[in-house]
Amino acid sequence: MKPAYHAPKVLKHQPIRFET
Amino acid sequence: MASYIHKEKFEVLELDGESVILNADAFMVTTLNEVGSFCWSLLHEPCTIRQMIQTVQTHYAVEDESIEQDIEQFVTHLMDCGLIRHAS
Numbered sequence: 001m002k003p004a005y006h007a008p009k010v011l012k013h014q015p016i017r018f019e020t
Numbered sequence: 021m022a023s024y025i026h027k028e029k030f031e032v033l034e035l036d037g038e039s040v041i042l043n044a045d046a047f048m049v050t051t052l053n054e055v056g057s058f059c060w061s062l063l064h065e066p067c068t069i070r071q072m073i074q075t076v077q078t079h080y081a082v083e084d085e086s087i088e089q090d091i092e093q094f095v096t097h098l099m100d101c102g103l104i105r106h107a108s
Contacts, residue, residue: 005076013051
């Protein structure tokens with residue numbers, strides 16, 4: 001049967017936006 | 021050697037291999053790529069950087085030395101995001 005390796009990354013880190 | 025673990029139980033959505041982590045207390049949302057999601061799954065229980073490197077090398081069948089640096093940076097980033105803590 002291996003998945004491809006890419007560097008582990010934090011893609012986004014952002015505040016939650018509330019839509020009222 | 022220091023070990024790390026999830027800071028608390030977060031809500032996690034998986035979309036196309038990426039993980040979206042909802043930190044409701046801090047009103048923050050964090051997205052991890054596929055390998056980041058795999059590393060995140062290892063941190064359900066206390067895990068050292070050395071253990072993470074070995075598990076990633078086995079899972080992805082890579083021996084690249086840069087993995088060590090990749091994972092150290094990733095763990096530092098997760099700490100900065102407030103998602104993991106030192107396990108004691």
